[in-house]
Amino acid sequence: MQNKIGREIPESVLALGFEPYQGEGAKDGVEYRKQGPRVRACEKPFESKVQSSLREAIVKCGLTDGMTISFHHHFRDGDYIVNMVMTEIAALGIKDITIAASSLGTAHDPVAEMIEQGIVTGIQTSGIRGKIGDVISHGKLKTPAILRSHGGRVRAIESGEVHIDVAFIGAPTSDCYGNARGKGGKSDCGVLSYAMVDAKYADKVVVITDTLVDFPNFPPSIEAIDVDYVVVVDEIGNPNKIASQAARMTQDPRDLMMAEMCAKVIAATEYFRDGFSFQTGAGGPSLAANRFLEPMLVKNGYKISWIIGGITQPAVELLNKGLVGTIVDAQDFDVPSLKSVHEHPRHFEISTSQYCNPANKGAFVNKLDFVILAALEIDTDFNVNVITGSDGVLRGAPGGHPDAAAGAKCTLIVAPLLRGRMPTVCERVVTVTTPGECIDVLVTDYGVAVNPRRQDLVEQLTRAGIPLCTIESLKQKAYEIAGAPDPLPFDDRVVAIMEARDGTVLDVVREIKPIA
Numbered sequence: 001m002q003n004k005i006g007r008e009i010p011e012s013v014l015a016l017g018f019e020p021y022q023g024e025g026a027k028d029g030v031e032y033r034k035q036g037p038r039v040r041a042c043e044k045p046f047e048s049k050v051q052s053s054l055r056e057a058i059v060k061c062g063l064t065d066g067m068t069i070s071f072h073h074h075f076r077d078g079d080y081i082v083n084m085v086m087t088e089i090a091a092l093g094i095k096d097i098t099i100a101a102s103s104l105g106t107a108h109d110p111v112a113e114m115i116e117q118g119i120v121t122g123i124q125t126s127g128i129r130g131k132i133g134d135v136i137s138h139g140k141l142k143t144p145a146i147l148r149s150h151g152g153r154v155r156a157i158e159s160g161e162v163h164i165d166v167a168f169i170g171a172p173t174s175d176c177y178g179n180a181r182g183k184g185g186k187s188d189c190g191v192l193s194y195a196m197v198d199a200k201y202a203d204k205v206v207v208i209t210d211t212l213v214d215f216p217n218f219p220p221s222i223e224a225i226d227v228d229y230v231v232v233v234d235e236i237g238n239p240n241k242i243a244s245q246a247a248r249m250t251q252d253p254r255d256l257m258m259a260e261m262c263a264k265v266i267a268a269t270e271y272f273r274d275g276f277s278f279q280t281g282a283g284g285p286s287l288a289a290n291r292f293l294e295p296m297l298v299k300n301g302y303k304i305s306w307i308i309g310g311i312t313q314p315a316v317e318l319l320n321k322g323l324v325g326t327i328v329d330a331q332d333f334d335v336p337s338l339k340s341v342h343e344h345p346r347h348f349e350i351s352t353s354q355y356c357n358p359a360n361k362g363a364f365v366n367k368l369d370f371v372i373l374a375a376l377e378i379d380t381d382f383n384v385n386v387i388t389g390s391d392g393v394l395r396g397a398p399g400g401h402p403d404a405a406a407g408a409k410c411t412l413i414v415a416p417l418l419r420g421r422m423p424t425v426c427e428r429v430v431t432v433t434t435p436g437e438c439i440d441v442l443v444t445d446y447g448v449a450v451n452p453r454r455q456d457l458v459e460q461l462t463r464a465g466i467p468l469c470t471i472e473s474l475k476q477k478a479y480e481i482a483g484a485p486d487p488l489p490f491d492d493r494v495v496a497i498m499e500a501r502d503g504t505v506l507d508v509v510r511e512i513k514p515i516a
Contacts, residue, residue, distance in 0.1 A: 005383060005435050007507045013144070013494055019504045024406055024437050027502040029508055032359065035160035037203045048176040050230045054208065055088050057229040058166075061204040063089065066096045067165040070202060072195035073103035073127070074170075074182060074331060078241030081170035081208055082108045084233065090119050098122030100162050102153060102194035102352075105131035107241075116140050126150050127397025128387070128496075132162045136495050137393040139511040145394075145496040147387060147433075147509075150330075151356035151363065151403040154197045159359070169195045169203035169222055170236045174209040178227025179220035180499065181340055182349070185211030187237040190332030190341045191349040192221035194199060199226040210236045221349060234244070243334050252284065254445045259288030259413050261443050261466075266370055267296050268464030269457060271409050274302045276369040279309040280335050281403050285414045290314035297323050308355065308364050309371075309400060311337040311347075319344060328364055330355045330400075356403035358501045365407030373401055375415045377429040380471050382436030382451050384413060385429035387498065390422045392488040392512050394496060398433045402501050405438040409483040410457070413439055417446045423478035423485060425471065430488065431498055432507040446477055489513040 001009050003020035010395050032410075051057040063069070069089075071082050083102070087110075090099060095118055100192045103126050104111070112131035121142035126149060128136065131327075148156060156162045171180035172187045182192040189212060197224045199205050207222060230360045262285070280286045293312070297303065306316045306326040313336040316320045318324040318437075327347040331337050334422070356365045365371075376396060377385040383403075387396040405411045415424045423443065440457060442449045450458045451469040460463055461468060489512065496509035 001507060005432060005506070007432060009505050009508065010494055011496060013505060018497065021435070021500045021504040021506045023408060024435060030389070032159045034158045035201060037201055040108070044127060049178055049227065050176050050212070050232060054084065054231045054233065055092065057206045057231050058088055058092065059449060060229060061166045061206065063094060063166055065094055066334045068100050068122070068163060069419055070164045070167045071099070071101040072169060072192065072198065073101065073105070074192060074194060075187065075237035075242050076108050077105055078238035079107045080235055080237050081168060083110050084208070085168050086111055086114060088326070090114060095119050095472070096121050098124065100124040100164055102150065103127030103399070104129065104132050105238055108132060115207045117318060118142065124148070126153050126399055128394045129396065130318040133394035137509070138514070139493060139495055141495065144494050146499060147398060147496055148499045149356070149398045149402040149501045150194070150400045151350050151358050151365070152499055152503065154353045154357040155501070156358040156503060157197050157201050158353070160356070164198055164202035166206065167195070167198035168206050168208060169199060169205050171209045171222065172236070173211045173213045173217055173451070174207045174230055175213055175215040175217040177215055177224040178222070178230050179215070179217040179224045180206050180207045180209065180222035181217055181226070182221050185209070186235070186243060186488050187239055187240050188338055189237070189331055190338040193330040193350060193352050193355065195222060196351040197217060197270055197353055199223070204228045206231060208233060208236055210234060227415040230290070231398050243332060254416060255285040258285045258416070258443050258445055259449060259514045260292045261291035262289040262372055262412055262414055263296060264459060264466060265412060265441055265448065266293065266410070268461050269410055270460060271369040277365070277367060278304050278307050279368055279371040281374050282310055282312050282370060286372045286374060287312060287314050289372055291317060294318065294323065309367065309404065311341070313337065316340040319347065332478040356400050357405070358403065358406070363407065365403050368404060368408035368414065370410050371404040371408040372412045372414055373405060375413050377422065377424055377426055378413055378415060378439070378442060379426050379429045380475055382439040382442070382471065383429050383432045384434040384439060385431050387433045388431040388509060390485065392430055392490060394509065398498070402434045402438070405434045408502065410440050412443055414443045417444045417478050418482055421482045423475070423482050425474045426485065427475060431509055433498060435500070435506065442471060444472070444474060447474055449474055
């Protein structure tokens, strides 16, 4: 069956109970009742929840074959929690585990071997990189991985589509009762936004920390009322890989040129006014757009009302200069961001549900004026791929990309026409992670294209003197330079399902054929 964007969804996927994607907003207003975890009062309410070891906590949680566990990824490439927990699970002989993580990366490469051994048979996540992506792409995972946006993950957990038996939450600081924060300790990560939904909806919650602090550890990101056990270990992460000293601003002339054009596009639209809202990614051109936006704000006497998303130094600098009123923070990417969320009175931690859940009553993304996002590929229908590489292997993350794109009044994609010898603008992306109906403007080093759905933006940019071209002409230019990409050697078997943020099927990823 073809879905709304023309992607074939196999009957084998529909037979699992999935619906094909019907278009952005097709499920607006649909109601569901939030699920609740099993709750039991403290067995010994006057005693500490601290356990002698991680293994003891796992055993007390009653973890058995076939259960689902969850993790968060605020520690990024510095994370030790996933491997630490999975090593104990393997040692206990537990198998057939589903990992429902907010994201998985190269730090979790050891899990790939556990997939091949059958210890892990299910993956549900908002990002896959490294060896895990490779083994899934080559058909080693028993069941299709399910990929969701950050907002889609929260929706799926709240609705009961994903039931978490045990959540393992790495916390830079915790007290003996489980009040946990992203701040302080040896492995400061700033916020714990992704883990908040896990703590509220998992049947059992284990907080793992390397810095036990005095009770009460307030204000907590994770509340003790949701925590069953606390485990103290030597290290939960590598601070040097959690955050760099500063976000490195690109000096690449091509990136700077695209960044400047992004700022010009923003300034040419009707949404550029005093008090607009803004989100930008952590990539080079996206970050650099702040540099060119700042003088435009000063010239017009404008101030950004709020900035959201993964936070980086340029956003913090705008806040400190009085050019931003508020930062609402779901993840920190560098040291200045960590410092700011600790100290600045207008820099706030929020939950991922507040950030981008499509099924709640007021996610911040729905109030966005502008968002600047990246792309591995974008096709002539403006569909974007950020999950599969040019070789068809899973190596990326939908993250909040589909959520912000759907919510913002003006969504800009910034990407070079070519990466190496591979066209970024193409006839058909390998995997759709964000549908083209949510994308408004493409900025490349060879020109700017506006989605034909947005004739209002065409008129505004033309009036401002910004030269426009069609996305078809950009694709043709890319193919003239690098040639059309060869079809990828996929088998029929589905190895991953890309959910739209409303839970329907946007696309599927098929197994890579072995090289003969």
